[in-house]
Amino acid sequence: MIEVGFGLGSNVGDKQGNISRALGVLFGAGAIGFLAASSFYRTPPWGYEDQDWFVNACAVGRTALLPDALLARAKQVEEALGREKTFRWGPRLIDVDILYYGDREVAEPELAIPHRELFNRAFVLKPLAEIRPELVLSGRSVAAEADRKDEALEIVAPPWRPAAG
Ligand SMILES: Nc1ncnc2c1ncn2[C@@H]1O[C@H](COP(=O)(O)OP(=O)(O)OP(=O)(O)O)[C@@H](O)[C@H]1O
Numbered sequence: 001m002i003e004v005g006f007g008l009g010s011n012v013g014d015k016q017g018n019i020s021r022a023l024g025v026l027f028g029a030g031a032i033g034f035l036a037a038s039s040f041y042r043t044p045p046w047g048y049e050d051q052d053w054f055v056n057a058c059a060v061g062r063t064a065l066l067p068d069a070l071l072a073r074a075k076q077v078e079e080a081l082g083r084e085k086t087f088r089w090g091p092r093l094i095d096v097d098i099l100y101y102g103d104r105e106v107a108e109p110e111l112a113i114p115h116r117e118l119f120n121r122a123f124v125l126k127p128l129a130e131i132r133p134e135l136v137l138s139g140r141s142v143a144a145e146a147d148r149k150d151e152a153l154e155i156v157a158p159p160w161r162p163a164a165g
């Protein structure tokens with residue numbers, strides 16, 4: 001089993017609800033065991049700024065799925081929630097990104113692990129540092145990189161938890 005990290009974001013409709021539902025689908029099917037989820041953060045739009053603010057959260061789990069199968073799973077979750085294609089960095093009902101896959105590096109056109117923008121995004125670093133403060137990826141400390149980001153992100157809800165039973 002490999003520990004894997006996910007970043008989730010939404011800025012359309014019921015943003016918190018969309019992330020909660022996505023986490024329920026992601027960890028509900030049995031292939032990915034739940035380990036931890038961060039608080040929900042309200043974050044300013046990054047990359048393309050002329051759009052609504054986002055809610056972001058991170059989660060970690062463990063899985064025997066290989067990276068390509070994990071990417072397919074992440075895309076299935078987006079489809080299950082009804083995500084429609086917009087444009088790069090544009091508004092979205094739900095985004096499920098793979099942040100890391102153990103300490104493995106993948107560099108394919110369709111899949112980059114660790115995620116290409118991870119160290120540029122406070123909305124990923126801060127929630128991830130909340131749940132994995134000791135994590136080091138590509139030789140860089142996630143918590144130290146999160147601290148270097150000046151933005152203070154507001155926590156808007158406590159961490160998601162799987163339903164009991
Ligand atoms: N680590 C990764 N996690 C998820 N998708 C990835 C990853 N690396 C590459 N991709 C590819 O990125 C493609 C585009 O994803 P998406 O439409 O969510 O882009 P985006 O959200 O606009 O930008 P970003 O990926 O920077 O958040 C996906 O179809 C997938 O093949």
Ligand SMILES: Nc1nc2c(c(=O)[nH]1)N=C(CO)CN2
Nearest residue numbers: 009043044045046054089123
């Ligand atoms: N704050 C924030 N900004 C974004 C986000 C996101 O999840 N949060 N996702 C994007 C798509 O790549 C583009 N910009």
